[in-house]
Amino acid sequence: MKKFIINNKYNCLFFICAFLFIFWQTIIYNAVDMDYWARLLQGFAFLETGHILKNDIFSYTNTHLWLDHEWGASIIFAFIHKGGYLFILLFKSLLVFLTFFFMYLAVKVRLQNKENFTDIEKIRLNNSVSQPTAGSPPQSGFSFNIVYFILLVFAMPTITQSWIRCHFFTFLFFSFCIYILEKVRQSNNYKLLTVLPVLMLFWVNIHGGCVSLLGLLGIYIAGEFLNKKSVKYYLFTLLCCLAVMFINPYGFDYVKFIFTATTMPRPFVTEWISPFMHSDLNFFIIFKLIYIINLIILIINLKNLKKDFTKYILLAVCAYLSFRYIKNTPFFIITSVVFLYENLFGLFEKIKFNPKYLPNLACIILIIVSLYNIHKNSFMLVYPNLSQQPVEIVKFIKNNNLKGNIMAPFDMGSYIAYKLYPDNLIYMDGRYEEVYYNETKKLLDNFFMATENWDKILNSDIIHDYLIIPNDAMVDEYMKNRKDYKKIYKDNTNSIYSRTDKLKNIYELPVKKIKAGTFQEAFSTNVKFK
Numbered sequence: 001m002k003k004f005i006i007n008n009k010y011n012c013l014f015f016i017c018a019f020l021f022i023f024w025q026t027i028i029y030n031a032v033d034m035d036y037w038a039r040l041l042q043g044f045a046f047l048e049t050g051h052i053l054k055n056d057i058f059s060y061t062n063t064h065l066w067l068d069h070e071w072g073a074s075i076i077f078a079f080i081h082k083g084g085y086l087f088i089l090l091f092k093s094l095l096v097f098l099t100f101f102f103m104y105l106a107v108k109v110r111l112q113n114k115e116n117f118t119d120i121e122k123i124r125l126n127n128s129v130s131q132p133t134a135g136s137p138p139q140s141g142f143s144f145n146i147v148y149f150i151l152l153v154f155a156m157p158t159i160t161q162s163w164i165r166c167h168f169f170t171f172l173f174f175s176f177c178i179y180i181l182e183k184v185r186q187s188n189n190y191k192l193l194t195v196l197p198v199l200m201l202f203w204v205n206i207h208g209g210c211v212s213l214l215g216l217l218g219i220y221i222a223g224e225f226l227n228k229k230s231v232k233y234y235l236f237t238l239l240c241c242l243a244v245m246f247i248n249p250y251g252f253d254y255v256k257f258i259f260t261a262t263t264m265p266r267p268f269v270t271e272w273i274s275p276f277m278h279s280d281l282n283f284f285i286i287f288k289l290i291y292i293i294n295l296i297i298l299i300i301n302l303k304n305l306k307k308d309f310t311k312y313i314l315l316a317v318c319a320y321l322s323f324r325y326i327k328n329t330p331f332f333i334i335t336s337v338v339f340l341y342e343n344l345f346g347l348f349e350k351i352k353f354n355p356k357y358l359p360n361l362a363c364i365i366l367i368i369v370s371l372y373n374i375h376k377n378s379f380m381l382v383y384p385n386l387s388q389q390p391v392e393i394v395k396f397i398k399n400n401n402l403k404g405n406i407m408a409p410f411d412m413g414s415y416i417a418y419k420l421y422p423d424n425l426i427y428m429d430g431r432y433e434e435v436y437y438n439e440t441k442k443l444l445d446n447f448f449m450a451t452e453n454w455d456k457i458l459n460s461d462i463i464h465d466y467l468i469i470p471n472d473a474m475v476d477e478y479m480k481n482r483k484d485y486k487k488i489y490k491d492n493t494n495s496i497y498s499r500t501d502k503l504k505n506i507y508e509l510p511v512k513k514i515k516a517g518t519f520q521e522a523f524s525t526n527v528k529f530k
Contacts (some may be wrong), residue, residue, distance in 0.1 A: 110338065224309075273325065397421065
């Protein structure tokens with residue numbers, strides 16, 4: 001076993017390598033998430049006033065009770081934010097690293113039980129787990145873990161190649177729950193299940209992905225029942241976790257909202273489409289490759305279905321969910337790594353590395369490469385990537401003191417509110433179903449996609465003083481024919497239109513193009529809640 005799960009003597013080196021590699025990825029992929037600004041606003045409100053916002057104050061459209069399933073994460077982000085930009089990057093790296101760490105522990109638990117292997121795999125295992133001589137490092141497993149780890153990082157771009165998000169807590173907790181559940185299965189120590197309701201208390205108030213724990217427990221109940229094992233402790237844990245969900249600031253409405261939001265279609269939101277339907281052929285390419293390989297292995301091993309129903313039901317469910325939505329891809333990667341590792345390790349048994357210190361050398365080289373790239377990209381530790389936000393347009397609005405309602409694509413709304421509230425209110429932002437009605441989003445989509453009745457949103461009773469429109473949006477051409485709005489400024493990405501009755505004689509233009517801002521400039525805000 002020690003050959004396939006890193007020998008304890010070399011764990012430290014591997015984990016240092018893993019963390020540095022993740023941190024390197026975090027520095028490179030530093031485009032700030034579109035909803036992060038809304039998270040900060042909610043967090044700042046709590047830190048300043050001692051309570052969370054339950055009603056939206058940033059929008060001028062019709063809204064409902066703010067059912068914020070990420071309010072706990074908002075407080076954490078606001079607190080971390082006070083540590084500065086480097087602290088944010090380190091915190092994100094830690095969340096991702098711990099996700100992989102619990103995957104590692106879950107695999108280790110499974111490899112300690114030979115019942116998880118087929119007869120052929122048992123023979124290979126017995127032939128390969130001879131104890132290494134004193135001072136001799138494992139020959140195949142160590143380097144295999146390095147390569148495998150790198151593949152995993154690139155196979156989960158939704159967490160390794162994105163800004164810090166509330167979803168990271170869900171993926172971390174999900175991998176931890178699998179570790180606990182597998183520990184229970186291998187040791188029959190059902191007392192460990194008491195950890196899960198306690199975790200749910202925090203999880204339900206940090207991110208709506210807490211429903212994945214209910215799904216996990218449901219699958220373990222069904223699988224262990226088919227495995228003809230006792231399920232009463234799993235069932236009791238499921239009921240406790242479900243009861244704990246009602247301990248939140250919104251009560252029953254919150255639980256109802258989470259289950260509704262989980263099944264709600266979002267056809268025009270990127271993370272809610274299939275990774276196999278993404279227009280960019282290079283996007284998720286490693287995930288697609290690993291998905292197909294794991295799916296083949298899963299199908300081949302269906303003959304062992306009766307051996308462990310829990311394993312194959314969980315893999316099938318996660319494979320289906322990840323096929324449907326990009327945001328679910330980490331669930332399949334986590335489960336496939338944990339449960340298919342024993343089916344994969346025999347393929348690598350033929351790989352031998354000599355001299356005996358080559359595995360250590362490979363790890364050290366990877367650490368050096370990571371450190372070099374961190375140094376090379378050190379300027380990114382000062383300049384967060386704001387390329388997805390209308391930075392110049394917002395500067396233009398502030399410089400010219402343009403007050404009023406602003407309609408923009410919903411993925412820009414949070415940044416605009418963070419920078420311009422209370423002088424400017426937004427139409428909507430990425431909080432979507434948490435705050436807004438379906439019709440609000442539908443009207444906005446029709447406008448920017450220039451579909452039939454695209455101008456219905458402009459002809460309504462709601463007053464839009466300013467419009468921010470991407471230059472490549474089809475509606476930008478349509479707006480030229482309207483007399484009630486006039487384009488007053490254009491940068492390389494977006495244009496801003498003003499209602500004709502809000503026009504000024506002279507506008508102050510930005511002195512220079514803004515490519516990036518320091519942490520202080522990018523995250524500065526005048527929003528106060530007291």
